Amino acid sequence: MPSSLTLHVVTPVTGMSLPPAAVPTAALGPGVSVTCSAIGDGPASIECELDQALAVPGTLAAVSAAARAGADAVVINCMGDPGLDAARELTSIPVLGTAQTSMHVAAMLGHRFSILTVVDQLIHVDEAKAASYGLGGRLASVRSVGIPVLDLGADTGHLLAALTEQGLHAVRDDGAHVLVLGCTGMLGLAADLATALVHQGVSDVPVVDPLPVTLHVAAALARSGVSHSKRTYPCPPAKPRSGYEAVLGASSARVA
Amino acid sequence: MPSSLTLHVVTPVTGMSLPPAAVPTAALGPGVSVTCSAIGDGPASIECELDQALAVPGTLAAVSAAARAGADAVVINCMGDPGLDAARELTSIPVLGTAQTSMHVAAMLGHRFSILTVVDQLIHVDEAKAASYGLGGRLASVRSVGIPVLDLGADTGHLLAALTEQGLHAVRDDGAHVLVLGCTGMLGLAADLATALVHQGVSDVPVVDPLPVTLHVAAALARSGVSHSKRTYPCPPAKPRSGYEAVLGASSARVA
Amino acid sequence: MPSSLTLHVVTPVTGMSLPPAAVPTAALGPGVSVTCSAIGDGPASIECELDQALAVPGTLAAVSAAARAGADAVVINCMGDPGLDAARELTSIPVLGTAQTSMHVAAMLGHRFSILTVVDQLIHVDEAKAASYGLGGRLASVRSVGIPVLDLGADTGHLLAALTEQGLHAVRDDGAHVLVLGCTGMLGLAADLATALVHQGVSDVPVVDPLPVTLHVAAALARSGVSHSKRTYPCPPAKPRSGYEAVLGASSARVA
Amino acid sequence: MPSSLTLHVVTPVTGMSLPPAAVPTAALGPGVSVTCSAIGDGPASIECELDQALAVPGTLAAVSAAARAGADAVVINCMGDPGLDAARELTSIPVLGTAQTSMHVAAMLGHRFSILTVVDQLIHVDEAKAASYGLGGRLASVRSVGIPVLDLGADTGHLLAALTEQGLHAVRDDGAHVLVLGCTGMLGLAADLATALVHQGVSDVPVVDPLPVTLHVAAALARSGVSHSKRTYPCPPAKPRSGYEAVLGASSARVA
């Protein structure tokens, strides 16, 4: 069991590596450090199935690189969990997705949870994602603030107001008992949203910020020596995989 | 309604474009022609999540090219349906996956169906796939013949014997009423398997060969003028998607 | 594989055999012909469980007759699919129901579908039908236009307006991504409804017209040589079945 | 609340009206009398979907007649529950099916239940029936004794041995905690089967005999003044239903 841990955060978009200062490392407790990367080729943000698909090769390359560099666990920092299954095939250190992890945590915390996503086009995508994790029955709703990812930072007040409005609908109309921020670009807004909800008379609903909670669970797994099942995610068989040498991190495009 | 139809088949692996002669075009009825392609970069076969992920960019490029070339519908010829969702975002002509289509057809034909796949490592992948299409409750089992994709053609007699053995287990032990060939590399073996089952006393179980049945449904959709919902698969928003110009089929990596 | 196909359409009500001219035969491609029949005894329309039950004996007789007359496949032209299971026991040629087929096709086309039925009393019947096909999780809603079957033809403008109103509710309030006409008496209105939806700002939702799409799938099955499982629908054992000689199509009321 | 009750039992086959002496009327408590009928036209036994379908018109006629004759409740005495939904539309007195009632009672008594049916061909039919009642998740298995209905009475010792063998498999291999006799032709064998199971070391599994338990529940509903919902089973609208005057119990084939 390592006395110190290194967690790596891959943000699966181009040009938007999370500044390490933005990561709430101190809250992870003593002995934990966090490194960050973005991807080379791929979409500038993730708002549809095409974006998710094109983010995967770069994400796999980043996960492989982090594992080779000695990370104790890796977090894919996007609520689409792009490449999560394939990344787990490539390594035996824990690889976590912010969507899978935060949905399971939300399911542990209360009766049903709602996800507050960015745009309407992702509502059914998130519904399908929750169902694929076996948590469809615990999902109260997915609601959107109607703000594209790349505009999230333009007006935080507007974003917070929209999150509050949709959060109130989720609680009052859809029966949500827990809220999950639906885009990792909303990092850091959980406390503000909770406060805003209290001002509107809703003081009993926790808000889950996906990246911090996933980092905590990643640290927990790394410390407890438990990782994903290699029976579910076996090492890929050797074969030609032309064009993806970077992903596989070797001179030949093969995985032993 | 066109009096003649062109269907395009993308086999999402490198170096294995289906020879057009292998496609049972005549059975599609008068007026239907079929074109075929493989992908440039990607895996030589698909046997894990990594292979599926790396097959996607090439598949999307092939679907886009086929649509631009005037195809009336496109079939992705692999039981992993790689890139199906994203491909549907890229075009409005019907794009069908052999897995989704053959599973729905199998569900229409009888109480429960089993899938006969290539290797054990794909069993849970196919279970998850069926569940993602909402058909988990109709799946009797997934069984594997234990033969990697690239070895399927080495000994057809051995393959047929293994399919028969697993098919009998599926029917007698798992309650399957319909069988689905679990790899499009098994193309053309449905009738032989059905005959072999009859010799073993099982004469009441249809065998679905995914590619032909999917081509028939593709022709049906193209002829009836119905395609996938653009509300589920909207046109991707314009944004930089560096490194994927070929996929998007334009000088800039943007989709309007 | 036959170069020409004959599909038979049974409309399971009295006095309402579909005029062959109403069937969009041309769209089925070259070499397909369609024959039609209604039933002798039974209800004038189908709007409740009693109607469905009383339509069955006549439907079974019509299916048997069509099979004896050499049809390549039979379609039961009613969104209740009356007699579908029993009819499949009586024959080995494909027998399709418009409800089962159009619901599976709708499920292939998008995230969730809604059915627009005739009267409120059929809403829960259609919900149960979708669930019985294993598609309950893909159903967004069933909505009714409040017009009895026998009045559907009285005022097509009113019917179309009601379909548009309920279709918009289904899309905007219930999350439908695909619409299915819920009564085969609405034959031919899919394109008009789609156009009306576009005029209301909804241009991304396909509308499935059950009879045409079912005929296409029936042709696809007949051409690909695949039919329903006789393990699910075995030939009925011989025994007295008094009063139903016509159904069984033989001098004695027995089935070998 | 009536001080005395009349329950009517319709056995939905020809020539096999239950002898009233076979009904365990005394166990129903003081003040309950039972009347019995079979159907005119229809199958001699029910072993497939065709039999079920052809049993419906006669069953509906019998239910209507019993209601007109003043019965307080009606039981359809067959584990296929033929005509249950339509019969409930025809009357407002409680109409119960032995399958629906005994499955719900079995679900109340323990973790999972198994059904012991007559022939293999009914296994999937019973699975679908349990699912249609929303109890699929409570069903451990359906097993068959391999004896056609009309042969059940030929050798009771053989029948009991077969029930014991399959019951033991259901308990030990399938996890059944409750057993349900799967054919009302097995009437009266519950205690004998329970005793035989005890002799084999299984003393903790109740056996539900469908007809008696359904009669008890029918009496309970009649006494408590609760019947089925007429919102689910509304009175059928008036319309021509040619050939089914007997079913509808009136000079014209209409229902107001």
Next chain:
Amino acid sequence: MPSSLTLHVVTPVTGMSLPPAAVPTAALGPGVSVTCSAIGDGPASIECELDQALAVPGTLAAVSAAARAGADAVVINCMGDPGLDAARELTSIPVLGTAQTSMHVAAMLGHRFSILTVVDQLIHVDEAKAASYGLGGRLASVRSVGIPVLDLGADTGHLLAALTEQGLHAVRDDGAHVLVLGCTGMLGLAADLATALVHQGVSDVPVVDPLPVTLHVAAALARSGVSHSKRTYPCPPAKPRSGYEAVLGASSARVA
């Protein structure tokens, strides 16, 4: 089979033993008598998980005492069914909960049912309860009248008005076809609620009063000689259980 039956009703709260006169014994038919008890230690009413948990030891003591006193069946008279599973381990006579029984009866009577409970805090508790009985798919909604249990008797007119208002919402907005009174403190109001609904135009929805219907089913089980499965609810193994001698009804806190 006993010619007379004694049913015992445990109301699992302190100081609120049901007056025997309040029990509709006459409707149970000739030969049935009912005895009643409350519990010693525990909550004054049940409105949260804490109340349910603290009601259990007293309820178990009361069930044990009733069984020792010769009751033929016991009903736990609370819609939380506190202690139902453990009580069934303690005895082999039928023990029924009003929630489990009335939900199964409601599921037999119509398409979907709604529960009208006392306070908002119980809505998700009742949803989870229905799901635990395998009936989540049959539940249309749980709605609350916003009146704490101990205030139910203060103003029956107000209670009835609130039940009517929520019942109408359940029927019109949630698709309920059957209503279940959600608290046994509403005993006797089913007929009044049904009448009030008729005055509002809803005449086709039965209202289930949990205690009477559960007493009827308890009598049915006792008379038919069927009880819960001792495989699901085995006799607890002997071991020290300090502090709970009263529950176990013996000088030592052990159960053989």
Next chain:
Amino acid sequence: MPSSLTLHVVTPVTGMSLPPAAVPTAALGPGVSVTCSAIGDGPASIECELDQALAVPGTLAAVSAAARAGADAVVINCMGDPGLDAARELTSIPVLGTAQTSMHVAAMLGHRFSILTVVDQLIHVDEAKAASYGLGGRLASVRSVGIPVLDLGADTGHLLAALTEQGLHAVRDDGAHVLVLGCTGMLGLAADLATALVHQGVSDVPVVDPLPVTLHVAAALARSGVSHSKRTYPCPPAKPRSGYEAVLGASSARVA
């Protein structure tokens, strides 16, 4: 965010407080301390529903005491999670159950998980528990080693052999990809079991030890400032709850 954390472990049986030395505190990382308690009145071990029910009052008292003593989070150390819901109503610091937490973690790690419990009588109890957490679809099986809790320590070699045998069946026969130790009395055996499985040729299945992983998640929640939803677990309303002063931790048996 506290720089140091105190986690409290309640073992909900009498006389078996976990020795703090047995808790793998060091692995929790710097700054975490663990305190332990057992319960006063209650069962000596938990092997049936009666045991679970009787463990609850003592568990609630222990949770309340730990919260008053300043614990940052509490873990209920039993795979029945006795009193989890009610305990969460009593406090706002995180309260975790080893069953709920380890099942969610197992679901995150692989396709399906199996639980290895102590005695056959708990198999269906654990199945129901998994279903109640919404994870029934992720459960491959529950298997038992046939050793009562109080005998677990008698022969560790025998226990390990039994765990290995059942674990192999779970992996090979039931399709488990992850194993969960089914009793917290098996604490510390995960690594030994994993090693034994490797010796049998199964090297790809992680084994989850419930207490350590739950402590890790408890620390994660406490550090991230997220706790259970007070909308799901509201503070109990004030009312008399006679006999349970200790549970409620106040001079009067009321909770404000």
